Amino acid sequence: MEFLDTVKGWFAPVWDFFEPGLIAYAGDGAAISWMPLAIQLGVIALVLTILMRSFGAILIFTVVGVIIHVIVDVVMPMVREGAAFAMPPFMADGGVNMVYLGYLAALAAGYFLAIIVLSILKGLVFRGD
Numbered sequence: 001m002e003f004l005d006t007v008k009g010w011f012a013p014v015w016d017f018f019e020p021g022l023i024a025y026a027g028d029g030a031a032i033s034w035m036p037l038a039i040q041l042g043v044i045a046l047v048l049t050i051l052m053r054s055f056g057a058i059l060i061f062t063v064v065g066v067i068i069h070v071i072v073d074v075v076m077p078m079v080r081e082g083a084a085f086a087m088p089p090f091m092a093d094g095g096v097n098m099v100y101l102g103y104l105a106a107l108a109a110g111y112f113l114a115i116i117v118l119s120i121l122k123g124l125v126f127r128g129d
Helices: 002-025 034-051 055-081 098-125
Strands: none
Touching: 002 098, 034 055, 034 098, 055 098
């Protein structure tokens, strides 16, 4: 179990960076809502993986995934509740909103890993000649 404690120690600062943004923008302010986040991330990553031709375009598709995710985050309240349009909170109190940037960084890491895993599965299933 010492190995797992060491790995936890390595990833603790990373999680401490991502957690406030995930709680604020993918949760209810107290906890992270994992299921809606995972469904949205999974569907977008699956479509992007199917569209991706070569593995070299993974960074481009990661950025596109984050952009699509932010657009869906903005549009869903308008569709479900008839809310007014609101810009994503990039700026706060005259400066950059670091909590929101942490959320975007968590999304980028999630899309990067999801696209890698789905690309490996795609390569195993759809083998070309």
